[in-house]
Amino acid sequence: MSKSMMKLATAQTTQLAQRGFLLTRQVEDSQSGLQITLWLKTLSGSVKLIITDEQAVFFIEDSQVMKAKSLLTTHNIPVVKFQSLAMKTFNGNSVSGIYFTHLRHFYRARELLTNAQVKCYEDDIRPDDRFLMERFITADLDFIGNPVDTDITESSSKGSIENYQLYRQAKCKASTSKSTLTLKMLSLDLECSMQGELFSIGLYSERSSTQSSKSISKSISKEDTYKRVLMIGEPEETSNDYIVWVQDEKALLVQLMREIVAFDPDVFIGWNVINFDFKLLQKRFDHYGLAFTLGRDNSIARWRNNRNSTEQYFIEIAGRLVLDGIDLLKTATYSFSSFSLDNVANELLGIGKKVVDVDNRIQEIVDNFNHNKPALAAYNLEDCRLVWLIFEKTALLAFAQLRAQLTGLAIDRIGGSVAAFTNLYLPKLHRSGYVAPNMGDGMSALVSPGGYVMESVPGLYSNVLVLDFKSLYPSIIRTFKIDPMGLIEGLVEQAQHQASQLDEGNTSAAVINAIKGFDGAYFSRTQHFLPDIIESLWLERDKAKQQKNAALSQAIKIIMNSFYGILGSTGCRFFDPRLAGSITKRSHEILKITSQWIEQAGYQVIYGDTDSIFVSIGEDKSLMQGKDLGYQLQTLINQNWQQALKEEYQLDCHLEIEFETLFTKFLMPTIRGKDIGTKKRYAGLVVNLKELTQAPTLMFKGLESVRTDWTALAKDFQKNLYLKVFTNQPIDDYINEIVAQVQRGDCDDRLIYRKRIRRALNDYIKNVPPHVKAARLADAHNEKMGKPLRYQQRGWIEYFITLNGPQVKEQLCSPLDYQFYIDRQIAAVADGILPFIGKSFDEITNKQLGLF
Template sequence: EPEILEDFNKLVQREDPDIITGYNIDGYDMPLLEERMKFNKVRFSIGRDYISPRRIMDQYWRLHGRVIDDTWWEVRKVLHPKHETLNYVSNMLLNEGKEDVNRLDIENEWKNRRDDVIKYCIKDARLALLIYRKIRILDRNLYLSTVSMLPLDDVTNGGTSTYVDSLLIRRADRENIGVPMSSSKFSNDTYAGGYVHTMDPGLYDMIVVLDFKSMYPSMIIKYNICFTTLSPEGTIVAPNGARFLDPGVKKGIIPDLLEQLMKNRDEVKKQMKEDKSNHDYLDGLQAAIKVLMNTFYGVLGTSFYRFTNREISSAITAYARNTITSIIADLDKSGNKVIYGDTDSIFIESGKKTLDEAIEYGNRLSSDISRKENLVLEFEKIMDPLFSHGAKKRYAGKIVYPPSSAGEILVRGYETRRTDSFDLQSEALSTVFDLILSRDVEGAKQYAEDLVKEVATGKIDTSKLVISRSVKNFSTYKNAGSMANVNAAKKLIDAGETFIPGMKVSWIVTDAGKTPQAVEPFIDGRKFTHTPDYVYYSKRLQETLNRVLESLDKEIAVFKNPQSKITDAFEEKPKKRDIEDFFK
């Protein structure tokens, strides 16, 4: 073993890679290599300066001269797949799976099928590299590195506040402004977020969608919002009472940075149209600038950032709410029917009979409002028709403009976009939306009714009933024993499978009537030998589809009391989410 480990060190030094990746190397390969190196008294010398990798705050590995970037973690962040196994993800992205070797009996496999095991290991490494390239992780991180002026390692492994720090601290230093230490105090203080204008349930025709260009950055620029301009002597008074100095007195660092970033993005987008040969690179660059711009508001509203100030973040959202509500009120007064608004978008029923008339109407509104508000309100799309059952942030529409997106079905807020839904649930909702948006409401009802009956009799592919959910360390749950995802994870461990806190676990409900709910883990690529609780799934399916159908008076009633025992058993209590959740 010492010789193998020494040869591994030599291999890395000889090949001299910039990036070291693999699938779950962060939680398995690197810790195991470190442990075996120590045991065999071999120096783990794979850095460019022959220094060993270091584990930083139990979150990532740092290695001098190279970046360690786990493909598994990147897949989780970028794709949010239903299953996170290498076999599932490689089949999904590459149409290629792992070799057929039983890793739970690897010693006998090595004894009897040595060449196959070698092929298995090599292919695992190759698949991880192909996935890493396929989802263009390195490209994305290089773009962010360029616009944030950070080393690649910091972008790969750092948080979003690191991007903002890089720009703000440089600027503050040049202007002789003191920079506070990072905050370690967490606060539960909350403030009002974005405005949501509720939509009545129903089908709507020729809906024009107007979208604010970079809503929160625009508010920061327009009202000179910054920690350097927050002052009792300020003449710009926010709706929450915060006061900011006029730009003529003092231009804020953050508004100035954002203004420059916005100009840079516009310039890059202009170059995209002119320089077709570099279109992909420029597109990635403008997307990275957009990410960075939107990060400023996010970190200002968290409780642990060095420049955090809830008075400032509250002022930003208050200005945004006032702006959008004022625009909606003006539109209503002038006879335009606003049916929905969501933080930075406004949906207006145009009342037009033809697409050309609706396009002209959208362009005119966009131009008039942008000029009046001194902001950019873009004419984004037209949907015809648009459906909602009346809940906040839930709608589905068929895009008819712009031409590049015409024919697409846009769904927001429903289970078609949630990875903790079972596939049949998502597929059924998509089909119901397709029928409704084709104005075949009766067909949607009939389809839903037939499908619920079919599932109740067990005439369905079992793999379409899989539910997936991330599982934290068991000790973090108060009632771990009652939670389906935790019990599924425990059964995986008992079966000899790998479990790492934070990973996604998949299962099928076999008896929803038991307490706790009986579940069996589902492993992609392996035959499921248990019998699903088909009645549970059909009832849950009926409840899901009825949330859509009942608003059109087309509710189905295969089961008279579908909600009796179908509560999902993988969350302790419904958790109210706020901005903190996106930065932890």
């Protein structure tokens, strides 16, 4: 136990610990040394903890200590101590810790030693992150400290109110249970000119799911909703009461700070809210010489940018979080054809903005600001409301909180799979006497393959079962004890085991054999952490499913499934191709053996992909027979694996295959123009296993109807045509009618292509695709008309194919090339399925009789 932890345990006898949920963290140098600041949300309000007795540390091998001491002394870099530790590297070399009281000394020493070829371990771990992870603190913590009286003070010039409890010399430990505190969200959106001059600022919060603030209780509407639109202009009698009129832009900014202080949000939410709204606010505050004091302690917002992207910024606000809807949806694995607010609101909520075209929208905003400000206010407020509704519909804040509680990641952290793994794994590794390797230590010439994808058997089938291994990669890690430290220990154990076998006189049973992996890997049966971490997450997910907590279940699934990717990523300090290879190559083996068992049982395996196996059971089976057979195969395979692993490896089996899908009709198509079956592309009619009398539903995977780069007509045509084929309905008249409609121009509104421009337009040099040609033509026209260039730096574009080439829909001036659409969209879709019923598109649409 650390000294600080012992102090906390002792102090609890005289001082009652309080519980809080971690909002933000920060580390910086003070006059007295390193200072860590933690902001918490507690039942009694906001709390600021000041921690001053920590030190920054990294590790070096003992053989380098003398050299390091000499270098640091020569360059006058203060060091608290060199401490020899009962720890070692993965290479088995003993290490010492170098401790510093100031961050600046830590960074100078790191740079000096690295340049002098002294290898520093864990020198990229921030002291605030180390403070938390070494105490196994994720998001919930108990704390004690010396409370400081901070009277609520107000400054009218800055519009600031300090309303929090401050504790100095704080001590913390992990809480034993997850917090159920509700964080207070505030949705924010700006409206501005093309030049970035602000017109209005919208604020929105539904109080039914937040904690009310006494300071703004007067503004709560009957619907218990907080609405504000701060608008530049003279008051209008007919305007809504949620509009707050201000004289000019500077007054707008001052009023915004007053509203924020009064509402006192824990979380700001918005759409591209950091890189647009807050970035623009910072510019406008700077323009007027105003301090952007968003922090709960009246501190200014801090900015940093992504090391890998100069276009992506992050904002740090003391005691407050900023969550961007786009980033958080992607983190939660949501997928949309477009992440525009209008499209996501339409797909999730069935509502959206009335104006879609960007140019018209901007012009409408400008016109409304000049002539109809109440309309602009309504538009501004609706954007805020849509973001709020999306967050509520998808439980994004709950997802972010649960992810933080499970991993120790900051709530506003984008991605962070590697950091999450580090938070969970590193303190356990230290307690076993190891320091973590550095990035690059595990590099070798070995390459681990991806998931196993079987060659498919193309055809139109009746009765196809799909059997899926439940979380295959995590279950392989659990079963075969795959673990970074376990690999190191396993190699040692295997060497000892082999040595004992050579020594004929050694009959000790204490030397056990390790579990054989791939590429020369062996894993310890007892010395490991990752299998246990996954097991605990697995149990938590099972509880979440029982409680129907979708946000928690999804958060755990994402974390568990990320572990394989982490071990196979060169961006992770624990990367070793033997780890990733022992997962993926084992999965290949598992799918091949499972397929053999199924075929030995008399059924045909027609496809396999990563963790799924597709089985044709024959046309003569009823729905009930197909369902029963699926569960029989599930039981057979699970029993076989339990027995096989016990006999061959003496391991308990955590592999579990599930029967969840029955297709009454199933199409495995061929690659276009070839007789070879496709991969990751199929369609079929899926039965509801719980209610066999319900009509089957149509499902597509990887085909045109689920791709964003096919027209709406092609998608609808494919759905209708496949359904007719699957249900044995006539199709000739339907196909001919669709062709006729296209030729008559009845389907023009469904012939739009929508594609993403993934690079700057000037970067496309050879083989310029149609959507880029359309973009260049459109921006040439925009430049000629004095309009903004829309397509120069990536983004989405919608266009038609005309007789004069591709043209964006808003500048369409040529007739559509209907024959192109018939050949490339209708015929291409039809010929994906017609050959399996002995027909072809040309045969059906050719009105001339054949010669024979």
